[in-house]
Amino acid sequence: MTKKNTPSRNENRGVTIADVAKAAGVSIPTVSRILNDKEYVAEETRQRVHEAIRTLGYTPHTQARRLRGGATMTLALHHPIESPHDLSSVIETSYFTGTAEAASEKEYFINFLVSQLTPEALLNMYRSNQIDGIILLQVRMDDWRVNLLRENNYPFVMIGRCADLEDLSFIDLDFETAMVAAFDYLVELGHRDIGFLTYPQSWHKTGLGPAVRSLDGYQHALSKYGLRSCYREIGLNSVEEGFEGTNDLFRENPELTAIITVSHLTAAGSIKALTQHGRNVPQDCSVMAIGFGGNFASVVTPSLTTLEWSPYEVSYRATILMTEKLANELSSAQQILVPPKLIVRESTKEVT
C-alpha cells in the first residue's frame, strides 16, 4: 500500500458497519437499525450485534453519516475582527468554551472563525456544506452578516442585536434594566450624584459591544429618581481613558459621590484618578464597573463592585438556541434578554 519506510498510520482501514454485519451474521441495514435505535429488531439479534460491535471496537464513520444524513452537524462561531491578533481578552476564552460546551452536549461540532471573513466566504460555508448554522458575535445595528444571511435564508443566531429584528433569534444583555438596578442599589446607599463614564454615543447607536444600551438605562434611572445627568464619553477601554475621563467628570462635577464605568479597566483608571486627588474609594467616592465575570474585579484594590455578565452563559445559550432552531424545535424566533447581575464588592459604600 504505502511505502515500507513511511509506516502508514492506518494499518487497518478501520472497521466498518459491513464488518460488524458479517461478524454478527446479519445484513448491513440491520446493524444500522440497531445503531440508530429503530423499532422492529429482535432482542436476540440486538444482543448479537452489540456483541460484535464491542469485540470489533466499531464506531460509526462520522463523515459518512454526515453525507448520508444531509446535515453537517457543525456550527460556526464568528467574531468580526480584522486580525486574529485583535482577540486578546479573556472574554473570548469564555465565549469559546461556552459555545464548545453547548455544541458538545448537542453532539455538534463547532468551528471558530477568527480570520477575516468575506461575504463570499461566509456564503460558501453554507453552500459547501461545512456548517449548518452560525452564531454571530458582536452584532451591530447594521450588520452585513445579518443582511446577507437573512437574504439567503441561511440559519443563524445572534449574540447582540441589530435593527429590524422581529423575525430573528438573538440573545443579548439587558443593560437597560441592569442600570436601573444599579441605581436602586446606589440610591439606597444615599447617593444622589452619580456619574457615568461610557462609550461614545455613536457606539451605542451602532450597537457596538455588550454594554450597549447602558446609556439608555442610565437615563431611565435618572428620570426614575429625578437625578441630574452627568456622563462623559471615553474612547477606548483602557486605564488611561478611565483616568482622564474621571478627571474630566470631577473638574465640572466635584459633588459626585459615585461613578459607574463601562469596564473594569476604566474603573481601575477611575480609582487611580480619585486616589490622586485625595479621594479614597469607597470612603469618599464609590466606583461601580460594568464587566464580564472574570477575576480581574477581585484582583484590583479595592475589589470592584460590578454589574456582571457571563460570556460563557450567553454563548452557551446562543449555541443551544442554534441547535434547537436547526432541529425545528422553535415555532418562532426566540429573543432572549439576559439581565447582568449586581455583585457587591469593596468599591462601593453608603454616603457618610
Place this chain on the structure above:
Amino acid sequence: MTKKNTPSRNENRGVTIADVAKAAGVSIPTVSRILNDKEYVAEETRQRVHEAIRTLGYTPHTQARRLRGGATMTLALHHPIESPHDLSSVIETSYFTGTAEAASEKEYFINFLVSQLTPEALLNMYRSNQIDGIILLQVRMDDWRVNLLRENNYPFVMIGRCADLEDLSFIDLDFETAMVAAFDYLVELGHRDIGFLTYPQSWHKTGLGPAVRSLDGYQHALSKYGLRSCYREIGLNSVEEGFEGTNDLFRENPELTAIITVSHLTAAGSIKALTQHGRNVPQDCSVMAIGFGGNFASVVTPSLTTLEWSPYEVSYRATILMTEKLANELSSAQQILVPPKLIVRESTKEVT
C-alpha cells in the same frame, strides 16, 4: 417536502457536480478533474466548466469530499481541564486563535475540546473519523493522552514535553535558556542577589505549566555567575501568593535587589509586598515576571519587565507541525524549542 408552515431552509437541495456537468455538457469526472487541477484537460473544456461553475454558484460538498478522500481535514486542540469553567485566562484565547488561524491557512477545520475527555472518547475521535490528528496542550511528564495515542499509533503533536520523547514531535518553551538571558540582563545592571519565586518543585518534576524548567534555568544561571541560590515555592498563580512569597523571601534574605517571579499576578503581589515594606520598585528592588504576552504587564504600575512568550505563536506553530505531519512532509519527529523574549519595561533598574 416539508410542511407548508415550517418553511424549509433548503429550498434548493444545493447545486452538485452533476448539475455543473450537465450545464457544461461534460461528464462528472471531467468536472472533478478540473476542480482538482488534474492534468489532461482541454483548455476549452476548462473554460466552459468554469463558466458553468460560476453561473450556477457551485461549491464542492465538503462532507462528500471527506468521505471519498479518506481524511477528515479536521484537527482537535485538547486542554486537559476538569471543567470548561476552569478556562478563564486570556492565554486560551491566544491558544485558540493561533490554532484556528494556522488550521484555516492549511484548510483544516479545528475542534476545541474543552469538556472532560475520557481515554475511550479520545480514541473514538480517531476511530469514528472525526479528526485526523490532535494537538495536546499542557502536556505533563507522564501524560495518559500521550501514552494512549502512542500505543495506538494515532497522529498527535504536543505543546509541552513529556518523558521519553525521542520519536515524538513537540513545541515547547525554552525557559532554561531564557532564565540565563534574564540573569545576563540583571547582572549587567549590577544585581548579585536575585531571588526567584516559583512553582513547587513537584510541578517542575511533573511538567505542569509553561514555565517548567525555569527552575533549572535559574540554577544554571546561578552557577554561571557564581551567585547564591535563593528561591521560594508558591502554591498558586495569584496576587496573594506573590505577596506572601515575597514577604517570606525578604524575611530571610533582606539583601535581595531583584526578584524574578513566575507570573504576572505573582509579580503584582511582589510589588505590593515590597511597597508595603517601604521598598520602591524599581528604585530599591527590581521585579521581573515570566508571562505570556498579554497587556497585563503594561497595565500594572510600574509596568513589568517580563520574560515573555506567545501562546498564539506556540499553538500556531504546533498546528502547522500537525498538518505537515499528516501530509507526510516530515521525515522525522520535530522538536521545537521557542525562546521566550526579554521585554524591558519599568519594573527593573540598575543597582544604585
Place this chain on the structure above:
DNA sequence: ACGATTTCTGATAACGTTATCAGAAATCAC
C-alpha cells in the same frame, strides 16, 4: 385452521465526490 396483522430482516438505491480504467481523438515519429 385460515387470513390479517404485526414483527423482523435483507436487497437495493441513494448521498456527492474521486480513482481507476479503458476507449476515442489528436499528435507524433519516420
Place this chain on the structure above:
DNA sequence: GTGATTTCTGATAACGTTATCAGAAATCGT
C-alpha cells in the same frame, strides 16, 4: 500513411452510511 505515443474524456466503482421497499416469519383474531 502507418503505428506508437500523447492527450482528452466518460463508464464504472468505490467511500460508509441510512431510507425505502418488499418479502419472510411470527403472532393474532375468530
